[in-house]
Amino acid sequence: MGQKQESIAVIGAGSWGTALAMVLADNNHDVRLWGHNPEQIHEINEYHTNKKYLPGIQLPKEITGYISLHEALLGVDSIILAVPTKAIREVMNKISMIRKEPITVVHVSKGIEPDTLLRISEMIEEEIPAHLLDSVVVLSGPSHAEEVSLRHPTTVTVSSKNMEAAEKIQDLFINHNFRVYTNPDIIGVEIGGALKNIIALAAGITDGLGYGDNAKAALITRGLAEIARLGVKMGASPLTFSGLTGIGDLIVTCTSVHSRNWKAGNLLGKGHNLQEVLDNMGMVVEGVRTTKAAKQLAEKYGVNMPITDVLYDVLFNNVDAKTGVDILMARGKTYEMDELMNVLDE
Structure with a gap:
């Protein structure tokens, strides 16, 4: 609260990505919600709904849908990565080819990669060059998208090797419905x-x-x-x-x-x-x-x-x-x- 307005790209227009985009929009940020389905992005922009993933929910008009990943990333300092674990490497590889400036990546997925046995933060670090990565932050906790989208009280945790970055993300998200703690144990x-x-x-x-x-x-x-x-x-x-x-x-x-x-x-x-x-x-x-x-x-x-x-x-x-x-x-x-x-x- 009191955080200055920022432009933030939410990568993944499923239920969780959309719900988190709503939290950010409620905090007066410029939110770009990227998805790969043109019909879904048209629905978000034209009707301010995402019926497949959050039926019955009206989205804030401050959320703009993007089909172009390049356009969604223009001018943002932080991205919220809300894609399934199996898509992390592919999406991060695309982002690393588009970005020219360092970025903070906040991942909100929950999984471990079989065979490599890497956590998601480690997968991200492998896929994006170090000079393009400010920090990796994880946002996790007991939080169903359906309830977050209804603005029901929810509490989550953010963590990072760089706790300054975690505190910045805490400030981006925290409001009277969505409480955010920090924890250094990533x-x-x-x-x-x-x-x-x-x-x-x-x-x-x-x-x-x-x-x-x-x-x-x-x-x-x-x-x-x-x-x-x-x-x-x-x-x-x-x-x-x-x-x-x-x-x-x-x-x-x-x-x-x-x-x-x-x-x-x-x-x-x-x-x-x-x-x-x-x-x-x-x-x-x-x-x-x-x-x-x-x-x-x-x-x-x-x-x-x-x-x-x-x-x-x-x-x-x-x-x-x-x-x-x-x-x-x-x-x-x-x-x-x-x-x-x-x-x-x-």
Whole structure:
């Protein structure tokens, strides 16, 4: 608040990119919303709606849609990168060919790249020359686009290796509906945001099987321990996982009807196969791709991740969803506090 008006490009006109564009427009910034679908961009400019992704929402007139990436980037100091993880490299490569001046990149996606096992900030750093990159900032937390677009109270976290840049982005976004905290632990913020989608898929499965709240509460709790074990091994602070991008994001993604990962898991629990689920969703389900990466990370760091292991088998090895949950429940006995203390002792 009190931030001077800036020109900001939001790259990706899906539900989350559009909702964040609304926050920026509410803060009186000049917002360029880029998308690759000409009909969608025409709708944004002509009718100030984006019905496919945010039905029933009227967009501020301060948001201008762009089909030309080159035009969208003209004169901006910051870009908000709101594209799926699998599109990050392609989009950043295009941006690096267009830009002549350094830029701050704020990524708002949640995932890890399989095989390379890189976090999104690391992918961005690989795709844009250092002299064109001021800073990479991550914005993450419990935040459904549908509720942000309705201006419901929402709280998120921003993080960066450069905390001055994080504080600048905090100022760009913060208002009385959208509260923004800072956190210097970029590893923990990115890992928490990515891996909670795995647990949300599993929570959807238990709901699809009709197992109720007891099972889901256990899954969320054990899922958090699993995320923290891996995150700490990778260099994150254990305290981050008790915050907005840990337990906060985990709760909202595992329990909300807005969560596409929960929806996908719910369909799996009801007996649909993975391809049917993905075809039915019509939007990217980041947790599917992240499950592959998390299993590889668990093997790399020697971390026990039973929920991830079982979900991987359900998704990719044709294990029946009910059988997978039964495998989890049949695990050997252990002492809960030992596992929690192991995270703190890393």
